[in-house]
Amino acid sequence: MAGDSVKARNGTMVAYTGQMNFKKMSGGGDGLRGMVTRRLTGEQMEVMEVKGQGTCYFADRATEVNLVRLNGETLYVESDNLLCTEATLHTGTSFTGLNGMASGNGLFTTKVEGHGWAALTSKGPAIILRVSQGMPLRVDPGAYVAHTGNLNRNLKSGAGWTTLIGEGGGEAMQVEFSGEGLVYVQPSEKMTFGGDV
Amino acid sequence: MSYPPQQPPYGQQPYPPQGQPYPPQGQPYPPQGQPYPPQGQQQYQQAYQQTQAAMQMPPQGQFGAPLPQAAGGAGPTVHDVNSLPVNDNVNPYAFSVDLNGSYYLQKGKMIAYYGEIRFSGIGRGVIDQMLERNFNSPLHASDWVVAEGRGKLLLADRAFDLNSYDLENGNLTVRSGNLLAFEPTLQLKQSIIPGFLTLIGTGKFVAASNGPVHFVEPPIRVDPQALVGWADCPAPCHHYDHSYMHGLIGGLRHLTGLGGASGEEHQFEFIGAGQVLLQSTETLMAERSVGQVHAEAGVPGSGVPHQPGGHGGQQLPNVNVPGLGNVNLGDLGRRFGF
Numbered sequence: 001m002a003g004d005s006v007k008a009r010n011g012t013m014v015a016y017t018g019q020m021n022f023k024k025m026s027g028g029g030d031g032l033r034g035m036v037t038r039r040l041t042g043e044q045m046e047v048m049e050v051k052g053q054g055t056c057y058f059a060d061r062a063t064e065v066n067l068v069r070l071n072g073e074t075l076y077v078e079s080d081n082l083l084c085t086e087a088t089l090h091t092g093t094s095f096t097g098l099n100g101m102a103s104g105n106g107l108f109t110t111k112v113e114g115h116g117w118a119a120l121t122s123k124g125p126a127i128i129l130r131v132s133q134g135m136p137l138r139v140d141p142g143a144y145v146a147h148t149g150n151l152n153r154n155l156k157s158g159a160g161w162t163t164l165i166g167e168g169g170g171e172a173m174q175v176e177f178s179g180e181g182l183v184y185v186q187p188s189e190k191m192t193f194g195g196d197v
Numbered sequence: 198m199s200y201p202p203q204q205p206p207y208g209q210q211p212y213p214p215q216g217q218p219y220p221p222q223g224q225p226y227p228p229q230g231q232p233y234p235p236q237g238q239q240q241y242q243q244a245y246q247q248t249q250a251a252m253q254m255p256p257q258g259q260f261g262a263p264l265p266q267a268a269g270g271a272g273p274t275v276h277d278v279n280s281l282p283v284n285d286n287v288n289p290y291a292f293s294v295d296l297n298g299s300y301y302l303q304k305g306k307m308i309a310y311y312g313e314i315r316f317s318g319i320g321r322g323v324i325d326q327m328l329e330r331n332f333n334s335p336l337h338a339s340d341w342v343v344a345e346g347r348g349k350l351l352l353a354d355r356a357f358d359l360n361s362y363d364l365e366n367g368n369l370t371v372r373s374g375n376l377l378a379f380e381p382t383l384q385l386k387q388s389i390i391p392g393f394l395t396l397i398g399t400g401k402f403v404a405a406s407n408g409p410v411h412f413v414e415p416p417i418r419v420d421p422q423a424l425v426g427w428a429d430c431p432a433p434c435h436h437y438d439h440s441y442m443h444g445l446i447g448g449l450r451h452l453t454g455l456g457g458a459s460g461e462e463h464q465f466e467f468i469g470a471g472q473v474l475l476q477s478t479e480t481l482m483a484e485r486s487v488g489q490v491h492a493e494a495g496v497p498g499s500g501v502p503h504q505p506g507g508h509g510g511q512q513l514p515n516v517n518v519p520g521l522g523n524v525n526l527g528d529l530g531r532r533f534g535f
Contacts, residue, residue: 124290124356129309130277136311143308143353182275185309187290187353 007091008058008084010046018054049087058084063121066184068148075112077120077146086116120146122186129183136178142189149181278311281349284361284401292359292403294350294378301385302352302378304342312348352378357405357482364402364428370395371404371426371474374482378403390432408477415467422479430471438462 010024024046050056059065060083068075070089085091094111112118120126122145131137131151154176177183281287283295294300296314307316344350353359354377362369364383373394379385379402386395396402404410406425413419415430427433467473 124353125288127287127291127309127351128275129281129311129351130275132277135278137309138311138314139309140305140307183309185351186356187288187308187359188356189305189308189353 005051016056020052088116089114123188151181314346369428406476418464425474433465436466
């Protein structure tokens, strides 16, 4: 860093060299409107602005850190998984609809837009899977981390009457991505409602 | 029996680790003074020279630190249905199955898939017939799921290390919590050792471990918590450090901790020819129920459906001294020579 700034989740700085200032940004650093939106949507994120000269290291509970370069695209990421972004990126919330709720990820997700680097955390290194026309991808909601590109999310339910009597396939909830884009999955599953059925 | 210990523990085709956008182990942070997207690619790649030697190398520069120009704004390793490995690891923690037919997996271990795949619980319809072929005991079958169809299936388990193994007309016994998935050409049997499952036949299976797996050959004594499984050799026996635990002093030491107990007085001992699989931590994976055995005389573990901790039968048989009650005195009595 040379005088520029980085937005990072609160408490994720582990070490730095040089001169750094840490400033808490209220409401996810999206301004007043963003703050209100975040409050309302529950997709809350404690964010700080780090500014200064030198090298600053971020980490979170020894999870893997994955760098994503954005060139004007939009990255949709679970707020739990967003570690830090360059100041050139804007964050916001986006509505995922009932899909998110049913899979236990909440109704809203965090949107990152602009040009620059974003760092995502994942339990185990994230695997990047390409989705293209005619090649949809289905993901366990607990393993989903983020996605970019022009993708449709659909909830696919494999639950049938056997699920009710406890003989389900264990993968009753899947999120289907179709369109063009990339999906980041982690080799681990968060505890979600969907992962448990 | 093909149990190639010389095979790299993550399968025949090592995943390309240099493709990961995170800095590899051994060099946890980019060298000082460099901006975060590390330019020190050369060093990173050197760290993996050994692993790269055996596999087909992608052109240099395609992998490494993510390049700002990367298409799609993503990190360098982007997998799609064709580039995902066939029945091999994607990275140490995820395994890709090229499914054409059926595969058994533990419930809830699928993270993503391409193609048309159905997941059905075991124990109904046509699957019932497969069940008969592949599971000896229907009692633990509800923990397993059949994936049927065509496509690429990604498996992972809480970011534990995954390894695939090939059995050729062999047998392998593995801790129940560690077994993740197996081909239907293999038969899954409940071992008479509580908490363990035995796979018999020819085929591939995937097992999870906490840290990479090491293969060692008997004779060897291993720590109970580090044991993942064993192949071909006779089932292990308990071994106690006799001199340390023997007699009055040993008993006092054991009970009070005075004089120090190293915590390593008890081991599993393996003899004969075969392979023993060890994990590199002593953190056990949560045990899966393997099903209850019929309460019957002569059947080990019967009447004890599930022993937590995984080292069933660790206690010495209690021989109670008449009149002294049942408070573990049999053990004590032996120790102190009552």
